[in-house]
Amino acid sequence: MxxxxxxxxxxxxxxxxxxxxxxxxxxxxxxxxxxxxxxxxxxxxxxxxxxxxxxxxxxxxxxxxxxxxxxxYGSPLVTGPVNPAIGKWLEANHPAAYPLVLPRNVNGKFAEFATPEARHYFIRKKEAASGSFEELLAHTPGLVKKVSQHLRELEPLIQQSNACNGELSDDDFHLFARLRSLTIVAGLEWPTRVAEYRDNMAKQTQVNLLTSVAQ
Ligand SMILES: N[C@@H](CCC(=O)N[C@@H](CS)C(=O)NCC(=O)O)C(=O)O
Incomplete structure (x- = not known):
C-alpha cells in the first residue's frame, strides 16, 4: 500500500x-x-x-x-471509548496552537516544501486565509504561554502513556497528531505525563516528532 x-x-x-x-x-x-x-x-x-x-x-x-x-488488517486495536473532555481540549487549544505551528511549518525542512515554488504556494495560500506569517510569529510569546497552560490542563486527562483514555481510541489519533505538531514550537512547557505520552506514542506509532526542527 x-x-x-x-x-x-x-x-x-x-x-x-x-x-x-x-x-x-x-x-x-x-x-x-x-x-x-x-x-x-x-x-x-x-x-x-x-x-x-x-x-x-x-x-x-x-x-x-x-x-x-x-x-x-489483523485484530482491531482502536476499540476504546472516547472522552468528550479530550475533544473539548483539542477545540480550546486550536486557536492558540494553529498560529504557532502554521508559520513554523515552512522552516521545518519538510520534503513537500523542497522547491521554492512549493514553499511559496503554501505561504500564499495560508497567508490569504490566516494573515501574514510575520504577524503570526509576532504573537509567539503570548501564544506559548497559553499553550503551555493548555498542556498543564491536559495532564490530568491522560490516563496512560500508551492510550490517553486507558484503551486506544480515536482520541489518541487526534491528540497525538496535535501534540506532534506542537513539537515544532520551541519554548513550550511540557508537563511530565504529557511528555511521556507524546514520546511513547511517537515510539509506538513510528511517527517522528519535530523537536529537531523546533523554532
Ligand atoms: N478531513 C481531512 C482533512 C485533510 C486536510 O485538510 N489536509 C490538508 C493538509 S494538512 C490539505 O490537504 N489541505 C489542502 C492543501 O494543502 O492545499 C482528513 O481528515 O483527512
Missing part, C-alpha cells in the same frame, strides 16, 4: 499512526505542496492524506483510513 502525505500535516500523522501501531508496511510518498494534479487525479480534490489500497483504489480522509486499516 502507498500513503500520500505531507510531512507537516497532522491529518497525515493520524493515517501514519495506524500503520506504525499495527506494524503494517506502507510506502510513504510525499506530495509536493504545489502539486494539485496528482491528488485531484486520485480523489478529485487537492488533499492529503490519500491511501492507495492493495486493490489499487484510492481513499482520502484520515480517520476513514485509520478505521479501514484497523478493521481489515
Amino acid at each position: 502507498k500513503l500520500y502525505i505531507y510531512e507537516h500535516c497532522p491529518f497525515c500523522v493520524k493515517a501514519r499512526m495506524i500503520f506504525g501501531l499495527k506494524n503494517i508496511p506502507v510506502s510513504l510518498q510525499v506530495l509536493m505542496n504545489d502539486d494539485e494534479a496528482t491528488p485531484i487525479g486520485m480523489v478529485g480534490k487537492k488533499v492529503a492524506p490519500i491511501l492507495q489500497k492493495e486493490d489499487g483504489g484510492y481513499m482520502p480522509e484520515s480517520m476513514d483510513i485509520v478505521h479501514y486499516i484497523d478493521t481489515h
